[in-house]
Amino acid sequence: MNWTLLVLGSVCLLVLGQDAFAHGKRNARTVTFSRAARGHGHSRHRRDTWTGPARFTACKSPLSPRDQALLLSHTHETVFQGDEGSSFTLTWVGDGTGVILVLSTLSAPSDSFYEGGSSRLYRSEDYGKSFHDVSNAIKNTFIKKDFGISAGPGNSQQVILTANLPFTETPGGVIFTSMDAGVTFRSVHLPFHPAQAIQFHYQEPKYLVAISNDDGLWLSEDFGNSWSKVHEGVHTFTWGSGITLFFSSSPKGTVEAARRGKLILRRTQDFGKTFTTIAKNIFSFRYIGGFLFTSVMEKLASPRVIYVSSDQGDRFQKAQLPSATTEQFYSILDGDEDMIFMHVDNPGDTHFGTIYTSDDRGILYSKSLERHLFSSEGKSDFTNVTSLRGVYFTNRLEEDGRIRSVISFDRGRRWSFLKKPENVNCPDSSKKCNLHIHGEHSHFIEITPMLPLSEPTAIGLVIAHGSVGDSISAVRPDVYVSGDGGYTWWGTLRGPHHYTILDSGGLIVAVEAHRDRQISSIKFSTDEGQCWKIFNFTSHPIFLAGLASEPGTKSMNISIFGYRPDDDDQPMWVAVTIDFEHLLTRECDEQDYVQWLAHSDYDSDPETDGCLLGYKETFRRLKKLSACRNGRGYVVSRQQQTCPCTRNDYMCEYGFYLHENTSECLLQPDFLNRTQYISLNGELDDLQNTGYRKIPGDKCEGGFSPPRREGKDILLASSKPHSVRPLGMLVLIVVCTCVGVIGLVITAALIITSRRINCRQRSPAYRFSALQLQDDDLSVSNDSRPDGKLNGFHVQEDSDDELIE
Structure with a gap:
């Protein structure tokens, strides 16, 4: 995943790039800062009207003169020469290399006769303590501002710079490639002009793919030295598993074809030598968590439906979700190989919908959370807490117009309000007092500079803005x-801040966010935000643009980017790098760690305490009062123990809902007396014999087993469902070909006793007459990894390409 540090003008805000997820961690290679939008908010929704803020006590510990002097001796400032309107892009190269590339770009004014602009390239190999101008390595060529610099994934030291050349002057574009983290660059003339950033393969950075400005799909198997044209008329593409590449195309123009649902979805598994058409008449597609989603019009003028494949497009099944009109949309919030979180918008301009969670096939979906806040622009507060498995939080819109935060610790099975912090006093007028998190959709963009942050290596640690x-x-x-x-x-810091996690959670740093005044100090904590020390890093304050640290939280270096006006009132861009390694010099030993049982409430049965998704995890964690250094060699240590099954390991099956008072899965009223045809891979699947199914990924063994339903919950079969009295019975018609004999099962009352009945039919299909999808807008993250997991924020992009229509 990539972040771009783009510094523009006098007002700056952290903005996430294409494959960053705005709900969780910040583990990126390229950081982007851009001018913040103003006037953003949700005036249509009512909020608290109290004027006094919540009161809490925060611990501040003075920094000793010795430590102040020590940090100052390891603080390094670099001034970049820039002109009015110039931008800066910062990219980390490799893992643990300490290499940072900074691209300074000045574009010519739009009304100028001169096309192009100028670029400068700077390189640091000591984590930003010093930079050197290496513009000669790229022959001072003008590099694109929007997608001019890309770094390879993982430990790769490969870098691509894309030049900005007028189409009229050259038959193709020019890129500069480096395999040594920017020490040397090679100029490569392309047979096409790139229309977007060149994409690396998620495992093999020598494999590159790009779309040209005339909609051609191009591939390179040797890191850009040679290119071959794979296909014409390509609309979108994404890597699948291995070297599988999916792309949608149309020979008659991609824009119109996409709008009318006339795209063809193809797959190549040999770098374009051969193709397989896996779907026709699609609007768009996305690949996440091993699942391939397509939006298809099954017949002319019919509603568009969502199909899903878990085998790279060999077979598709219709996703079973509530119907949606053309004014609604679907959006994938998160996903992995076990389960998909799907948002289904409510009818009308409501700004909310319902979250559903899938089974492990991505086909059947169960209701998880109603009135989930979500804007039509694709903004959501849904956040995956990456530092602890199974945890998600988001915001919902109450019926009275208030926005309240809820959290789930069991992958969406049950949601609850966040607890009030112990050191925070509630506002006097608050009848119900909880913590509410400001997310991507609900926050006020002018005063909330960062979204919630968590890191997989900092177990249990979450930082967020809230009220x-x-x-x-x-x-x-x-x-x-x-x-x-x-x-x-x-409650740890008053007011908005920029913040980041260093040393695998052993160190947190934060800087106050102000639009109207300069800053000169940074705050840091070694006890997970219980107490903070303040370090004055400069005697010449700067206007803050943001913080940047190496991906992965292993580093103890932090770079503060901003600018200060010079004597002519022109901005001087400044990077200040602080090395905390020389302050926390002691390496942590065994006495600094403690065994910590995750998800423990300390009051439960010892056999089940800490059990989540069928097993408990005990982590080796740093003690809060241990002021030492985890170091680069730190590895998260955990022990797992399988748990006996309980009711909490099961969620409600498709067509059932969890009753708030009894915790029982009850049949949804609108599913009574609905005719259903169920067949999967030639086998009749009895889905609703209990009303429960185990949460995808759950590993529990033995213990609780959902009882089979009897009496009014018996599954019935009838050839005339409309004539059956509404006795709370689900009507089932089974029509299949078994062992060469066509049978029609018409029975007044039938208890299904086996899970599956073999059928000869081999065309897999789940067809529920009660759930005909009537819409299409399925928004998913454009993800270059096949498991759907990102090395950073998982983002809901605000673009048409992110909507399955």
């Missing part, structure tokens, strides 16, 4: 920290 009360407040948010994955919270 305390009976709903999200319009006042300036404060910073809150959780050390146990969201079960409990601590």
